[in-house]
Amino acid sequence: MAVTINTLRERKQNNETFSVLTAYDATFAQRVSEAGVDVILIGDSLGMVLQGHDSTLPVSMNDMCYHTRAVANGNKGALIMADMPFMSYGSTDAALKNAAKLMRAGAQMVKLEGTDWMEDTIKALSDRGVPVCAHLGLTPQFVNKFGGYKVQGRGDAQAEAMVKHARLLEAAGADMILLECVPSELGKRITEAVSAPVIGIGAGPDTDGQVLVLHDMLGVTPGRRPRFVKNFMEEAGSVQGALEAYVAAVRERRFPSEEHTFKA
Numbered sequence: 001m002a003v004t005i006n007t008l009r010e011r012k013q014n015n016e017t018f019s020v021l022t023a024y025d026a027t028f029a030q031r032v033s034e035a036g037v038d039v040i041l042i043g044d045s046l047g048m049v050l051q052g053h054d055s056t057l058p059v060s061m062n063d064m065c066y067h068t069r070a071v072a073n074g075n076k077g078a079l080i081m082a083d084m085p086f087m088s089y090g091s092t093d094a095a096l097k098n099a100a101k102l103m104r105a106g107a108q109m110v111k112l113e114g115t116d117w118m119e120d121t122i123k124a125l126s127d128r129g130v131p132v133c134a135h136l137g138l139t140p141q142f143v144n145k146f147g148g149y150k151v152q153g154r155g156d157a158q159a160e161a162m163v164k165h166a167r168l169l170e171a172a173g174a175d176m177i178l179l180e181c182v183p184s185e186l187g188k189r190i191t192e193a194v195s196a197p198v199i200g201i202g203a204g205p206d207t208d209g210q211v212l213v214l215h216d217m218l219g220v221t222p223g224r225r226p227r228f229v230k231n232f233m234e235e236a237g238s239v240q241g242a243l244e245a246y247v248a249a250v251r252e253r254r255f256p257s258e259e260h261t262f263k264a
């Protein structure tokens with residue numbers, strides 16, 4: 001049975017988790033979906049992982065549509081979510097036009113990075129049939145404002161603001177929330193504060209779903225790896241084994257463990 005937003009809502013209601021991985025091509029989309037991953041994210045991380053840039057900012061709408069099409073062709077029943085790239089949703093008009101391109105390329109949901117300023121845009125997308133995931137916390141398109149890839153939501157004021165933004169964007173129509181690099185306590189608090197499923201990456205063990213970049217969990221990404229990454233290839237020894245081990249570890253809440261999380 002194909003995964004829909006209803007599947008993920010039911011999981012949350014039943015206190016069951018779900019797993020998410022990035023994929024950027026048809027072959028990996030097939031492998032990832034057949035391993036039981038519930039959601040495939042065509043992440044703008046492809047700018048770093050596939051294109052070799054040092055941020056996600058150079059990624060274009062054409063790049064995202066190309067990879068979304070490829071993933072849709074290989075996918076076997078996962079929900080397909082595509083990132084809206086940097087400045088493709090700078091206005092609501094741009095967001096509507098660009099989200100339509102991704103949906104026509106095979107996305108079933110789009111993800112936007114931002115806070116309260118996205119309220120009207122998310123409402124416009126949602127009202128017109130485009131499911132939206134709101135990405136909060138360490139939003140990599142803001143790396144130049146953050147001055148690096150730094151944990152977000154530390155301190156009471158920042159934490160309160162993030163809870164408020166999650167609730168506001170859910171009320172505007174967001175069907176999912178993604179939290180990146182926030183203290184585990186805040187991940188738990190936001191997961192409890194909204195009824196939409198919450199996906200975490202470096203957001204602790206208590207979010208409804210977990211996501212990793214495919215190349216990171218296969219251990220092929222060069223350089224220093226962020227704290228939240230686990231190399232599932234080490235123990236599994238094969239790609240298919242690593243994908244299945246990830247799905248099982250998320251389902252059984254064995255991943256993430258303490259070493260993959262951030263403290264307040």
Ligand SMILES: Nc1nc(=O)c2c([nH]1)NC[C@@H]1CN(c3ccc(C(=O)N[C@@H](CCC(=O)O)C(=O)O)cc3)CN21
Binds near residue numbers: 044048140150151228
């Ligand atoms: N391969 C890859 N994996 C990712 O997870 C990823 C990308 N690329 N590209 C887009 C963004 C960038 N991301 C990143 C990159 C680095 C850190 C990082 O180094 N974080 C520090 C936290 C530093 C602090 O304590 O404030 C860490 O130690 O994990 C986090 C997220 C996540 N996304």
Ligand SMILES: CC(C)C(=O)C(=O)O
Binds near residue numbers: 041042046178213
């Ligand atoms: C790291 C995930 C959440 C992402 O946005 C991406 O892969 O682009």
Ligand SMILES: [Mg+2]
Binds near residue numbers: 056140
């Ligand atoms: Mg992204």
